[in-house]
Amino acid sequence: MSAAAPATVQERRTFWLLLLIAVVVIGAGIGLRDPWPSDEPRFTLVAKHMVESGDWLFPHRGSELYSDKPPMLFWLEAASYTGLGSWRIAFLLPSLLAALGCLLAVYDLGSRLWNRQVGLYAAAGLLITFQFVYQTKRAQIDPLVMFFLTAGNWGLLVHMLDGPNWRAYWLGCFSAGLGVITKGVGVLALLLVLPYLVAVLGRWQGVSRMGEGAWWRWLLGPVALLVAVALWLVPMLLGAKAHAGDPAYAAYVNDILFHQTAGRYGNSWDHHHSPLFYVPIVLFTWLPLSLTYPGTLPRWWRALKAKDARILLPLSWIVLVLVFFSIPRGKRDVYIMPALPMLALVTAPYLGELLRQRWLRIAGLVFIGVMGAAMLLVGGAALIAHPRFTTELASGRGFEDGGHALWLMMVTIGASQLLVVAALRVRHAVAAVAAGLAVMWVVWSLWAYPILNDSSSAAGVMQEVREHLAPGDQLGMVAWKEQNLLMLDHSAVDFGFTRPWRDQYAAAVAWQAQDPSRRWLFALDPALAQCVDRSKAVALGHANRREWWMFKADAVIPGCLPNEGVDRLPAAAQDD
Known part of the structure; x- marks a missing residue:
């Protein structure tokens, strides 16, 4: 196989239109909200500290070192802010760019290994998948991990199936190394070597053979990976050595290199699920691409029987990723998200044929129709009948009007999706699915973000705090x-x-007592127990399903300390 032939004018237009749609759908709402829990505020706070302190090597969460994750996302957020000057844009920009990078990678792979039409199908199939858009519209580490793994896969697959191309291979390994300093699992891209060996030894069609004298070039791949890791690891270790007198830095090194990687994989301490946890994920969160399974499964089987290495390598890698993340007890749906681009790639060669089949078009219409009906019913019921669950949600969010605007938005989305289904019907089902999903993402982003921002981001509560602080006042933070x-x-x-x-x-009460007239304490309600006279404190309101207070020394009950057990939120609220 060789590189794709030059694109026609129509193919170029279609490609750029697809990218434009991706920018609109994924980028909609950027600038309209602040970081939302659970992960976004943490990561942005770390990045903000990097910018303000100038210490980009050791992440901090407040006064403590933060060792849960390597620094790649924090660096990119901090760099985005440095260039743009707005955290509301900077914190979401890495996810948007990661999404576009994944789309470009699968488009190029599809074009190289088959043709440009397959490349377009691969990119479109990825863009239309629910989990892909949902996660890339958030500022978590996982979209970035997905991109670096996809870039790693791109390099290895170009080399193994459209090669030899040693530069692509080394670049892929380097990208895998960047994935390692993003979340630690970037090395998974190298699992492609296993099905490649099977293809070479089994003389599969379409696999590249490198020649007997190429063994030393293979070894440069792991070297490229280690070089990428060393860009962070070496300065970090040298920096920790320079702080040898501070045990916090030694603890940071030990935690991030051992406890948060091998320790977390071998002995997961949270998100425990059964080995079958990912079965509903690949069925439902990968909708509507997963609707093609009845058509692609037999076609994949026939391709494997025909020894088509273009299907063997990415499909085997998907299976290996699923197995890898199914072994530990700790599981989250986003862990297997890097498999999505490869799923779109191996589905794309058959999409043209499948989309002409009536059963798939009907399934797509049912998917959008059920989604639209559900949104219309829930929104309409909330506006008219006010069922308990909707009133509780509105109350928890602090909506004084019962969340009228939120429910009206759901009615708008649901009605629009049903209208699209009714207008386009089976003949234009593909357009109906694409339009229905685009309407949902864009309307949600432009409408819900401003409505939910104060209660989700704590912006409203912290505005209250600032209004109570006089010039010269100081603030201490508890819980x-x-x-x-x-x-x-x-x-x-x-x-x-x-x-x-x-x-x-x-510690906070002792600090406050040193200057009681100017020092306030800000605290979560359960952390105060019975040690604060709330009649003398300021109730700040409800945000993130919690009550918040601020108070001066006159509200403190002398000699009182909260019970030792009062140090955790209810399980339902811990991740907010």
């Missing part, structure tokens, strides 16, 4: 969450984040 410090936009003192609330409270 705080990342979104509180991020949205404060004012200097503050924290007494640790992972430290037990009882200890935080004791």
Whole structure:
């Protein structure tokens, strides 16, 4: 196989239109909201500290070192802010760029290994998948991990199926290394070597053979991976050595290199699920692409029987990724998201044929119709009948009008999707599915983001805090969450984040007592227990399903400390 032939004018127009749609759908709403829990405020707070402190090597969450994740996403957010000057744009920009990078990679692979039409189908199939858009519209690490793994896969597949192309191979391994310093699992891209060996030894069609004297070039791939990792690892270790007198830096090195990687995989401490956890994920969160399974499964089987290495390598890699993440007890739906671009790639050669089949078009219409009907019914019921679950949700969000605008938005989306289904019907089902999903993502982003932002981001609560601070006042934080410090936009003192609330409270009260007339404490309601006279405190309101207070020294009950057990939120609220 060789590189794709030059694109026609129509193919170029279609490609750029697809990218434009991707920018609109995924980028809609950027600038209209602040980071939302659980992960977004944490990562943006770390990036903000990098910009303000100038320390880009050791991430901090408040006064503590943050060792849960390598720094790649934090670097990109901080760099985006440095260039743009707006956190509302900067924190979401890496995810948008990662999404576009994945689309470009699968488009190029489809074009190289088959033709440009297959490349367009691969990119469109990925863009239309629910989990792909949902996650890339958020500022988590997983979209970036997906991109680096997809870039790694691109390099290896170009080399193994459209090669030899040693530069692509080395670039793919380097990208895998960047994935390692993003979340640690970037090395999974190298699993493609296993099905490649099967294809070479089994003389599969379409596999590239490198010649007997190429063994030393293969070894440069792991070297490229290690070079990428060393870009962070070497300066970090040297920096930690320079802080040898501070045990916090030694603990940081130990935690991020061992506890958060091999330790977390071998002995997961959260998100425990059964080995079959990912079965509903690949069925339902990968809709509507997963609707093609009845058509692609037998075609994949025939391709494997015909020894088509173009299907063997990416399909085998998907299976290996699923097996890898099914072994540990800790599982989350986003862990297997890097398999999505490869699924779109191996589905694309058959999409043209499948989309002409009536059963698939009907399934697509049913999917959009059910989604639209559900949104219309829930929104309409909330506006008319006010069922308990909708009123509780509105109350939890602090909506004084019962969330009227939110429910009206759901009615609008649902009605629009049903209208699209009725207008386009089976003949134009593909357009109906694409339009129905695009309407949902764009309307949700432009309508819901402003409505939900204050309650989701703590922006409203922290605005209240700033209004109560007189010039010269100081603020201490107790049992705080990342979104509180991020949205404060004012200097503050924290007494640790992972430290037990009882200890935080004791240290905070002692700090406040040193200058009681000018020092306020900001705290979560349960952390105060019975140690604060709430009649003398300021109730800040409800945000992120929590009640928040601020108070001066006159509200503190002398000698009182919260019980030792009062240091955790209810399980339902811990991740917010």
